[in-house]
Amino acid sequence: MTTPPAAGTRAGGPAAAGLPVLYVIACAAPPAAEVGELAGQAQRRGWDVCVLTTPAGRRFTDVAALERLTGHPVRSEYKNPGEPDVLPPADAIIVAPATVNTINKWAAGICDTLALGILVEAFGKRLPVVALPSTNHAHAAHPVFTENIGKLRSWGVTVLFGGGVPALPEPDAGGADLDQFPWSATLDALGASLPRAVAD
Numbered sequence: 001m002t003t004p005p006a007a008g009t010r011a012g013g014p015a016a017a018g019l020p021v022l023y024v025i026a027c028a029a030p031p032a033a034e035v036g037e038l039a040g041q042a043q044r045r046g047w048d049v050c051v052l053t054t055p056a057g058r059r060f061t062d063v064a065a066l067e068r069l070t071g072h073p074v075r076s077e078y079k080n081p082g083e084p085d086v087l088p089p090a091d092a093i094i095v096a097p098a099t100v101n102t103i104n105k106w107a108a109g110i111c112d113t114l115a116l117g118i119l120v121e122a123f124g125k126r127l128p129v130v131a132l133p134s135t136n137h138a139h140a141a142h143p144v145f146t147e148n149i150g151k152l153r154s155w156g157v158t159v160l161f162g163g164g165v166p167a168l169p170e171p172d173a174g175g176a177d178l179d180q181f182p183w184s185a186t187l188d189a190l191g192a193s194l195p196r197a198v199a200d
């Protein structure tokens with residue numbers, strides 16, 4: 001399911017103290033099963049990675065493998081009142097795979113999942129955010145989805161969508177080819193939008 005870090009790289013957790021923190025948010029779409037690939041690539045680029053999922057997205061991931069890889073708990077729900085934060089604050093966020101559902105709710109300012117709460121707050125915190133939707137032709141054709149991608153872009157979010165990226169399968173065609181999901185494009189795009197202090 002998830003890919004371990006390449007030989008010679010370190011896992012996250014205490015060893016990652018002092019590194020910039022990247023939140024990787026995985027929504028409920030098939031590429032979430034491979035989100036460890038993105039986490040591993042980000043670690044090799046010098047990030048302390050925390051993986052979060054939407055509540056529905058959690059079922060698509062191997063939570064134990066992601067926790068071993070990153071050294072951080074995989075959070076999917078809001079904490080209870082009075083409980084401390086268990087993750088370090090984010091310096092940047094990647095949402096991949098981003099569902100049609102989460103894109104639409106995010107653009108509307110809805111915060112009914114922890115992931116959405118973090119994404120809605122990211123505007124006020126001025127965090128760089130990159131989103132890579134995963135969907136099919138029919139799902140993506142809803143006019144509100146296109147409209148909301150435009151809104152998010154106009155507000156400073158980098159949304160990697162269009163021109164064949166990612167490749168969109170036909171509905172009921174068995175989903176996208178997970179090997180072709182362009183995880184590294186999210187990190188490339190983030191590099192271009194990082195504040196100087198984090199990029200250094």
Ligand SMILES: Cc1cc2nc3c(=O)[nH]c(=O)nc-3n(C[C@H](O)[C@H](O)[C@H](O)COP(=O)(O)O)c2cc1C
Binds near residue numbers: 098101102
């Ligand atoms: C097997 C399966 C595959 C799915 N694939 C996608 C997908 O590729 N893109 C998408 O936007 N929704 C997909 N969905 C629907 C989402 O899981 C659903 O809209 C869910 O409510 C999204 O929740 P979230 O946005 O909180 O992660 C899929 C659902 C299932 C059960």
